[in-house]
Amino acid sequence: MTALTPRTLGPQPTADALPYAALTREIEDLLQDPTVAVPPRLVQPLHGGGSLFVMPAADARVAMTKLITFIANNAQRGLPTIQGDIVLFDVTTGQRMAMIDGPTVTARRTAAVSLLAAQKLAPRKDGPLLIVGAGVQGLSHLKAFHQGLGVQEVWIASRSASSADALVGHAERLGLKARRVDDPNAALAECPLVITTTPAQQVVMTARPRDDAFVSAVGAFTPRMVEWSADVCQHLAHTGTLVVDTRDADHEAGDLLQAGVNVELLPTLRDVVCQTEAWQTAAQRRLEHGGPVFFKSCGWGGWDLAAARCVAAQLSR
Structure with a gap:
């Protein structure tokens, strides 16, 4: 051979x-x-x-x-x-x-996982898309959601105005309508699609997503990291639908773990794709109660x- x-x-x-x-x-x-x-x-x-x-x-x-x-x-x-x-x-x-x-x-597969979750779970897929964090993951999610979900309008928030403006410029070159927003929490009221890709060294998101929102929380992928406040995570656990990428999130989903959410009870993306009993139960609850979908992405080999x-x-x- x-x-x-x-x-x-x-x-x-x-x-x-x-x-x-x-x-x-x-x-x-x-x-x-x-x-x-x-x-x-x-x-x-x-x-x-x-x-x-x-x-x-x-x-x-x-x-x-x-x-x-x-x-x-x-x-x-x-x-x-x-x-x-x-x-x-x-x-x-x-x-x-x-x-x-x-x-x-890492950039492309993380965005593709968020895209698959949105294709399966997002109540609305028309946007605007709010991206919080204008780094590598912000760019990869912008491209993935434009190509795979047909998003035509994106709002960008970042600690760095120059980084946000750069990503706005990239979106405009792709033919999207784009704008920079300085307060991502206020922007949640206008955006049914939300991606958070911050460095996750501190809480950034303190407002509640819309009832018809899909959120992919990407930035916090260890127990010590956090983007979303405990109050919001607890609210979502009671009123929305929480899905994690894999069972590794049971010990890695910093936002949810720090909020005291029992992550082990949450369905995974595999449950969604394979329509397991765990997802059927969650889907029935979602059908009855509505509320936003919060997808927690931690990464997986x-x-x-x-x-x-x-x-x-x-x-x-």
Whole structure:
């Protein structure tokens, strides 16, 4: 058997291999694939407050390991918050197939997960879309929701006016109607689609979403991190529908855990996709009581595996 020549894909080739429509379909397929195995990720605290994430996963065809660092204050250094790579292997031969850009995968698969959740759960899909946080995740969610949900109007809020203006400019170049807003809490009353992608070092969101809102809370992905106030989370637990991305959120969903919400009782995105009994019960309650949908995204190696599957399929053509 001829040895594989591993490919190294930089940021743009990695992005090109992960169009949002294909990646979202792959995520949905992965949630229904019984061969997928994803052990708990290892999070190694680093001196200075950063973290090293080690995230392996495999299915019947592809194995991968993601190695990334998260340094919250790297923007002050002019460096990316997330850095690292993902290594792909062929399961049958064990040969290394490729190394792909970790931050690009993180940005695109996180946005694709939010997009899939919105496609399945959003009461209204017409917008305006409010994006709180104008960094890498803000940009990736802007592109994903424009391409995958048909959003035509976006409102941008950020601690940095220049960052918000830059993302507004990007949206306008895509042909969207866009504006900067200085108070994201006031903007909640006008926006049925909401994405929060802040650094999650402190509470930013203190107002309640609209009754017909879909919220994807992305920024807080460890127990110590938080974007949404405890009061709002508790209100949503009683009046809305809460869904988490995976069972890893049971010990990682900072917003909900700090609010005292019993995360273990919440349905996951897999429950939604597979229409399990857990989701049927939540869906019936939602039908009877209405209220906003709050999707808590914490991240999972399976989402990276879905991206690896997309790349592997492209490399095999």
